Amino acid sequence: MFCGVELAARIERVEAELIAKSSGAAAARHGADAGFVIPIAGGVASFAEDGSPLNKVAGLGFDGIPGEAELEEIERLFAERKTPVQAEISQLGDPGIGELLTGRGYRLVSFENVLGIELGDARAAIVADGVDVRHSDEAEFDVWLDVVATGFATPDTQGVASHEEFPADIIAAAVRDMTSAAGVRRYLARYHGQVAGGASMRLSQGVAQLTGAATHPEQRRHGVQSSLLSVRLAEATAAGCDIAVVTTQPGSKSQQNVQRQGFSLLYTRAILVKS
Structure with a gap:
């Protein structure tokens, strides 16, 4: 699958939209002055709460280059909250973004990889024997969170390790904000009746964002991950999406798994940080 600048721009807009809406929900919980969501050059600068994965600058590079004054204000707001500025920029964006940020000390x-698969023709969900995948409602949130957090806490060691780690309570808050404000759907998988894995997905602008998936270490190698993926792709196709995307660590088991399911590497994001 080929990814040009236009497709990358659409995917990055959807990513920035997810960050902005979710961070806005955090502001509603903590008060408007606790965080911020600032549009910047087609992307967004966001601070949700201390330690949140939503604290970042995303989506830059496809609608001009931000001005020095804009960046100075954003850097000031992050500094007030004693949080480094993390900017995630696509390799298909304007090269001037990287030059600007590195010149400012970022x-x-x-790196992280964005992979995608084309959707279109009717797609049936293929679920492994003994596996059952269903939507996870609010009553099952703690069960869903527990299996996802456990899965992430014992990841496969293949590939490049992530530079970030988040405690369970911060993950829970971010997921609740993404669910309530950004329309993220949660899925729970059981293997022979036992909770085995969880996943999530968001649909916007024809893009299905696969926003996370994990399998309990004791339930791996039973087809749980492939079942969660297949169910989500079938739902995304039925909803009219033309592409599904997922973000992985470079060379990871997650990347290998989705490539086996037909995903192609679309582009890489560079992650730059200014303390």
């Missing part, structure tokens, strides 16, 4: 700390 350091390259990591």
